[in-house]
Amino acid sequence: MKMDERKQKILKAIVQDYIATAEPVGSRTISRKFDLGVSPATIRNEMSDLEEMGFIEQPHTSSGRIPSDIGYRYYVDYLMAPIALQKVDKNRIKDQISSKISEVEEALEYTGKLISQITNLTSLVLCPRTKESVLQKLYFLPYQQGKAIMVTIKENGSVENNIVDIGEDTTTEELQVLANIFNENMGGTRVRDLKSGLLREIYNELSRKRKVIDFVLSSLESTFSDNREESPEIYLGGTLNMLNQPEFHDLDKVKTLFSIFEENSKLKELIHHDKEGRIVTIGSENSNKVFKDCSVISATYHVNGKEIGSIGVLGPTRMDYSKAIAIVDYMTFSLTELLTNRQKK
Amino acid sequence: MKMDERKQKILKAIVQDYIATAEPVGSRTISRKFDLGVSPATIRNEMSDLEEMGFIEQPHTSSGRIPSDIGYRYYVDYLMAPIALQKVDKNRIKDQISSKISEVEEALEYTGKLISQITNLTSLVLCPRTKESVLQKLYFLPYQQGKAIMVTIKENGSVENNIVDIGEDTTTEELQVLANIFNENMGGTRVRDLKSGLLREIYNELSRKRKVIDFVLSSLESTFSDNREESPEIYLGGTLNMLNQPEFHDLDKVKTLFSIFEENSKLKELIHHDKEGRIVTIGSENSNKVFKDCSVISATYHVNGKEIGSIGVLGPTRMDYSKAIAIVDYMTFSLTELLTNRQKK
DNA sequence: AATTAGCACTCACCTTGGCAGAGTGCTAAC
DNA sequence: GTTAGCACTCTGCCAAGGTGAGTGCTAATT
Numbered sequence: 001m002k003m004d005e006r007k008q009k010i011l012k013a014i015v016q017d018y019i020a021t022a023e024p025v026g027s028r029t030i031s032r033k034f035d036l037g038v039s040p041a042t043i044r045n046e047m048s049d050l051e052e053m054g055f056i057e058q059p060h061t062s063s064g065r066i067p068s069d070i071g072y073r074y075y076v077d078y079l080m081a082p083i084a085l086q087k088v089d090k091n092r093i094k095d096q097i098s099s100k101i102s103e104v105e106e107a108l109e110y111t112g113k114l115i116s117q118i119t120n121l122t123s124l125v126l127c128p129r130t131k132e133s134v135l136q137k138l139y140f141l142p143y144q145q146g147k148a149i150m151v152t153i154k155e156n157g158s159v160e161n162n163i164v165d166i167g168e169d170t171t172t173e174e175l176q177v178l179a180n181i182f183n184e185n186m187g188g189t190r191v192r193d194l195k196s197g198l199l200r201e202i203y204n205e206l207s208r209k210r211k212v213i214d215f216v217l218s219s220l221e222s223t224f225s226d227n228r229e230e231s232p233e234i235y236l237g238g239t240l241n242m243l244n245q246p247e248f249h250d251l252d253k254v255k256t257l258f259s260i261f262e263e264n265s266k267l268k269e270l271i272h273h274d275k276e277g278r279i280v281t282i283g284s285e286n287s288n289k290v291f292k293d294c295s296v297i298s299a300t301y302h303v304n305g306k307e308i309g310s311i312g313v314l315g316p317t318r319m320d321y322s323k324a325i326a327i328v329d330y331m332t333f334s335l336t337e338l339l340t341n342r343q344k345k
Numbered sequence: 346m347k348m349d350e351r352k353q354k355i356l357k358a359i360v361q362d363y364i365a366t367a368e369p370v371g372s373r374t375i376s377r378k379f380d381l382g383v384s385p386a387t388i389r390n391e392m393s394d395l396e397e398m399g400f401i402e403q404p405h406t407s408s409g410r411i412p413s414d415i416g417y418r419y420y421v422d423y424l425m426a427p428i429a430l431q432k433v434d435k436n437r438i439k440d441q442i443s444s445k446i447s448e449v450e451e452a453l454e455y456t457g458k459l460i461s462q463i464t465n466l467t468s469l470v471l472c473p474r475t476k477e478s479v480l481q482k483l484y485f486l487p488y489q490q491g492k493a494i495m496v497t498i499k500e501n502g503s504v505e506n507n508i509v510d511i512g513e514d515t516t517t518e519e520l521q522v523l524a525n526i527f528n529e530n531m532g533g534t535r536v537r538d539l540k541s542g543l544l545r546e547i548y549n550e551l552s553r554k555r556k557v558i559d560f561v562l563s564s565l566e567s568t569f570s571d572n573r574e575e576s577p578e579i580y581l582g583g584t585l586n587m588l589n590q591p592e593f594h595d596l597d598k599v600k601t602l603f604s605i606f607e608e609n610s611k612l613k614e615l616i617h618h619d620k621e622g623r624i625v626t627i628g629s630e631n632s633n634k635v636f637k638d639c640s641v642i643s644a645t646y647h648v649n650g651k652e653i654g655s656i657g658v659l660g661p662t663r664m665d666y667s668k669a670i671a672i673v674d675y676m677t678f679s680l681t682e683l684l685t686n687r688q689k690k
Numbered sequence: 691a692a693t694t695a696g697c698a699c700t701c702a703c704c705t706t707g708g709c710a711g712a713g714t715g716c717t718a719a720c
Numbered sequence: 721g722t723t724a725g726c727a728c729t730c731t732g733c734c735a736a737g738g739t740g741a742g743t744g745c746t747a748a749t750t
Contacts, residue, residue: 062700371713407729
């Protein structure tokens with residue numbers, strides 16, 4: 001069977017109407033709402049074809065049709081009219097986001113809030129993977145007996161502090177001497193490259209302080225290692241919006257969804273992928289079957305050309321793809337610009 | 346009408362059965378499950394009295410009775426058998442919490458998680474009010490042009506960093522000189538007392554640096570001012586547990602509840618109060634009418650005798666008060682001890 | 691050959707009525 | 721003062737029937 005123009009129009013109509021109403025759409029509805037110039041009976045025949053081709057399906061005999069995942073995919077790839085973001089939304093983003101960037105984390109969190117407010121969907125914003133992140137400065141401050149505060153500044157400007165055990169026989173001052181060597185020589189080294197990098201030189205040079213260096217290295221590694229799932233590396237916004245979607249009127253679904261929301265690792269999987277640029281994942285295309293009724297639009301944002309993190313929106317497969325894509329694209333752009341400017345400042 | 350012993354027994358039976366089953370309890374049920382030595386008919390008469398007295402109510406004619414807020418109150422105040430926490434729970438707390446206290450914030454978050462796991466309710470843990478908190482050390486680290494990182498260590502051991510604008514004509518070093526003066530002379534001053542305190546002396550002494558001092562003061566004040574609602578000063582745990590309660594099988598209720606959960610200020614109201622010690626707030630006793638079907642048990646924990654913060658559990662009015670109270674009490678004790686020990690270390 | 695009108699059929703959804711079960715309140719007996 | 725018995729009430733459940741939206745098929749129309 002061939003996908004002619006009329007079939008496309010009908011599929012598009014079905015998807016759009018279903019996105020708007022969340023009700024299975026029948027042949028009469030289409031002929032009424034969309035002016036295709038053919039009778040419901042013709043549409044019925046075409047719909048029957050579309051169903052055979054796998055683009056739409058019937059929840060039960062004698063009800064309207066709803067798009068299948070394949071149908072959404074076809075819609076997104078070929079039928080959807082890409083829309084530009086409304087000016088009012090753009091302004092809102094510009095105004096609100098730039099006033100809120102005293103710290104990178106805040107900017108990310110706010111980005112998420114904006115996305116979810118504008119789309120009425122759930123937003124996900126992922127911080128840079130720390131392993132990938134580049135350490136710029138390192139400081140140690142005295143804390144309690146046997147402990148010190150390690151302050152790390154990454155290249156993207158984020159500041160973090162951790163309390164580390166330094167043992168009784170090392171002083172904060174010693175650590176800071178070391179940190180200064182680091183700051184002067186090694187600004188801009190990936191954490192994971194530290195051991196094999198310049199630090200090896202220092203290591204050899206200052207064999208007296210070997211123990212202390214070892215300690216610094218291991219604290220850094222454990223601080224930036226992957227198993228720090230607890231840290232809020234991912235920002236979630238507008239989770240409540242999901243409750244407004246008719247597909248989540250079932251309390252059990254809400255429960256499983258929200259328990260996933262509390263598992264950062266699962267969320268990261270959802271929007272993190274190897275491909276560059278923006279990606280639309282529809283329904284069963286998601287790796288986790290919990291999200292088989294959800295779609296995700298995700299994209300990576302950049303700072304100074306280097307990959308930094310991802311943002312995404314999550315919603316039911318029946319979501320307004322054009323709008324969601326528009327905002328993710330704009331936000332990627334906006335965040336990239338924001339963080340890049342910030343860097344220069 | 347007088348509250349004799351039999352009425353008390355019956356009320357207690359009603360409350361306990363309703364807590365266990367969430368179903369209105371009838372006279373037959375009581376006579377079956379509880380051995381009161383009287384017939385259902387007698388119980389019926391007594392229940393009629395109890396209803397007139399306001400302790401129980403009927404959802405609809407010819408159904409069993411459920412406790413009213415007043416009934417719960419009477420139960421909590423006079424009837425409830427205070428239980429000790431099970432040993433297994435106590436051990437769990439001891440084992441898990443002490444392994445997780447590299448930072449105060451983590452300890453608090455973990456406390457909340459434990460409370461909600463053990464009670465199957467929602468937990469709230471409030472950090473110390475920053476205005477009340479006592480500043481111990483202050484450091485400035487270089488950041489970008491015109492900005493510095495201000496690291497503050499409070500007496501309770503919590504460490505925080507903020508990025509502050511220092512303008513072009515002040516250097517981080519100047520700030521640190523000042524901070525050192527502070528660190529040597531003023532460790533342990535309330536933030537809100539700073540201006541009127543020792544700093545005034547320095548202020549006079551070092552009139553040359555007046556501008557810089559002014560700046561430090563104002564950043565400190567804005568950092569610790571009350572309007573920092575965004576900061577996660579409150580930890581919420583086990584929100585999903587609420588979904589398992591039959592009283593929240595209504596999606597609308599879930600929605601309003603969860604939207605409240607996102608408003609930190611409302612949550613703070615819920616567990617923060619002037620009175621010392623542990624407080625049980627039942628149903629309509631809550632100031633916010635959204636929580637008219639919820640009860641809150643809250644208590645303040647202390648560090649070295651000074652008030653520090655509150656913890657609480659939130660659940661439906663039909664909650665296991667004895668257990669919830671037991672764990673809040675134990676947690677208050679445990680947290681106080683933990684943070685106090687930490688201090689000495 | 692494609693399109694349309696007409697018709698029978700299906701299925702979800704709503705309403706209605708009947709029935710069982712649990713509970714109460716009242717009265718009379720113990 | 722307590723209990724047994726009985727009439728009454730209300731909820732929850734199930735089945736039956738009606739309605740409306742929708743489909744699939746066939747025959748007529750263009």
